[in-house]
Amino acid sequence: MTAATAHAVRLGVRRGWTEFVQSLRSPQDQAFYVVTALGTLVFLWVNRDDRVEGTSLLFPTVALPSILGALLAFGVVIGPAYALAMEREDGTLLRHKALPHGMQGYVTGQLVYHSLGLVPSLVTILLPGLLLFDGLMSGGAAGWATLAWVVVLGLAATLPWGMVLGAVVPSTQKVGTWGMLPILVLTGISGIFAPVQALWGWLQVVAQVFPTYWIGLGMRSAFLPDGAAVAELGGSWRTGTTVAVLAAWTVAGLLVAPRVLRRMSRRQSGSQVEAAREAALQWVR
Amino acid sequence: MPRSAPLPDDPVIEVRGLRMTYGSTEVLAGVDLTVAPGEVVCLLGPNGAGKTTTIEVLEGFRLRSGGDVRVLGVDPAEGGDDWRARVGVVLQSWRDHARWTPRRLLTQLGGYYEPYSTPQRPRPYPVEDLLETVGLTDAADRRIVTLSGGMRRRLDVAVGIIGRPDLLFLDEPTAGFDPQARRDFHDLVHRLSDLEGTSILLTTHDLAEAERLADRILILAGGRIVADGSADELTRRVAGSSEVRWSIGGERFVHATADPTPFVRRLFEQHGDAVADLEVHRASLEDTYIAMVGRQGAGAEAPRPLAGSVR
Known part of the structure; x- marks a missing residue:
């Protein structure tokens, strides 16, 4: 890394931090965090006495780790996708293109901002969850350590793909169809709300190609007692495979994202921003 | 560096x-x-x-x-x-x-x-x-x-x-x-x-x-x-770049000329104090602009040799 790049990365970290603090202070984002957390906790509370079939575990104990995993995978793909699509249209990106090493700073800022943004969305569910439901974390210190690496690796495996998605969608309005829909389907089949074994065989295979399933599995392996692994595919937490799959997605993401981002940046121009503005004004009318 | x-x-x-x-x-x-x-x-x-x-x-x-x-x-x-x-x-x-x-x-x-x-x-x-x-x-x-x-x-x-x-x-x-x-x-x-x-x-x-x-x-x-x-x-480049307006006995006149001074002198020689409401306008940049852009527009529509002779 050259000195100028290092300088831009430092500015990007500051940018990400500033955006994070601004987001925490924004009533809009606060409402988002609170509503997501409340919805999840109410859902778990209503089902608090259900036993999970074939085990002695309560529903919230199994569902909460899975939901955290899904939130992670969903949040860091859709979040950056929307942000990037929007900032391509509103001129944020063009401003950075006009700066020396600006794109490096911008991308760093995005990575930092969306990584940090994960903290409140997980903590607002996890902390009240620990108070509301007994026996949530049975792994102790080792469990927390597992949680930490699953979060970090899960982040690395998915966040670059959120950036790729944001870079290739034609417009902000299309993030819903191109991004939200497939990701929701993926989340649906990834064993978050129902065990993956309940699906058709080919769908199980599809689910296991994508990182969402593995992040959920890793989360359960962090929180649940070892005995609960019998309920999983193959009767094991498959920790080695989890690491391998998530690492593969990370490497692929790190190979693809910079290329796609460079291509997107090359195409940025004032007229493109102007066209998006016209389109958006039409949208409002 | x-x-x-x-x-x-x-x-x-x-x-x-x-x-x-x-x-x-x-x-x-x-x-x-x-x-x-x-x-x-x-x-x-x-x-x-x-x-x-x-x-x-x-x-x-x-x-x-x-x-x-x-x-x-x-x-x-x-x-x-x-x-x-x-x-x-x-x-x-x-x-x-x-x-x-x-x-x-x-x-x-x-x-x-x-x-x-x-x-x-x-x-x-x-x-x-x-x-x-x-x-x-x-x-x-x-x-x-x-x-x-x-x-x-x-x-x-x-x-x-x-x-x-x-x-x-x-x-x-x-x-x-x-x-x-x-x-x-x-x-x-x-x-x-x-x-x-x-x-x-x-x-x-x-x-x-x-x-x-x-x-x-x-x-x-x-x-x-x-x-x-x-x-x-640019304004000087447009022919007839000044415009003289005046009235005589309530009737209004307009004349475009490249050289307004001799024109106005002759006007006074002929009509003396009867010349009223006298105004001399240099062509504005706007006139120039319209002339230049208009000329280009006409040239673009007409066949090439003709466009040349217009200039």
Whole structure:
């Protein structure tokens, strides 16, 4: 890394931090965090006495780790996708293109901002969850350590793909169809709300190609007692495979994202921003 | 930092035969233009003439179809970060950085120029001075989303000049300004060019603005530069460039002439004090503009040899 790049990365970290603090202070984002957390906790509370079939575990104990995993995978793909699509249209990106090493700073800022943004969305569910439901974390210190690496690796495996998605969608309005829909389907089949074994065989295979399933599995392996692994595919937490799959997605993401981002940046121009503005004004009318 | 700095007298912008085609549409059909160091040049032209395209090619935001382009001695298509640091671009943004404040945003974006600071040209511009310069000191800590349109544009200008650029591009900088904001902006451009020696290329629709700001005016029409000169030179180039109006016994007359003085003398010789309501108007830049752009339009529709004879 050259000195100028290092300088831009430092500015990007500051940018990400500033955006994070601004987001925490924004009533809009606060409402988002609170509503997501409340919805999840109410859902778990209503089902608090259900036993999970074939085990002695309560529903919230199994569902909460899975939901955290899904939130992670969903949040860091859709979040950056929307942000990037929007900032391509509103001129944020063009401003950075006009700066020396600006794109490096911008991308760093995005990575930092969306990584940090994960903290409140997980903590607002996890902390009240620990108070509301007994026996949530049975792994102790080792469990927390597992949680930490699953979060970090899960982040690395998915966040670059959120950036790729944001870079290739034609417009902000299309993030819903191109991004939200497939990701929701993926989340649906990834064993978050129902065990993956309940699906058709080919769908199980599809689910296991994508990182969402593995992040959920890793989360359960962090929180649940070892005995609960019998309920999983193959009767094991498959920790080695989890690491391998998530690492593969990370490497692929790190190979693809910079290329796609460079291509997107090359195409940025004032007229493109102007066209998006016209389109958006039409949208409002 | 080693860089092949062009000699001080080399043009900051040199364009020869710039062409731009989209599919089968030719937007630029061989544009030639030169901007000298410290010069303020204004690009005028009707909508769709290719002003924005030209500027975007020079900014390095758009790849050209053909022609030779040098900006600060470098082909903008290959301009690296060192080149970027010397070029300022005022963008027409609209809702970006809504949660930021002007002070925070300028501090953040200015930071990128720190590695390019030299004793002769310290970079970036100090944020407080810049806020003062563009008149945003009082709004420095307001969220950008709450700024008025005029304030936003001034912030855009501040972002464009924070790196103390050697060359500044402004694409329709005063669109949507009220007269006071426009006046303030013109003062700012004068200050930049006089005090900082910044070369400036701007586009506008406003002819009065072009006349006030520019050392030289280029008129772009039909994908070519059809006129190049100071406002004075351009007006003189239009034949019958003055208009004399008068009335005799309540009847009004108008006469167009290249040389109003002898005409008016003869008028008095003939009619003496009966000449009333006498007015002599030099052709305005607007007349020139309409004449030049109109001529181009007629030329574009007529067969080529005819277009030649019209000129």
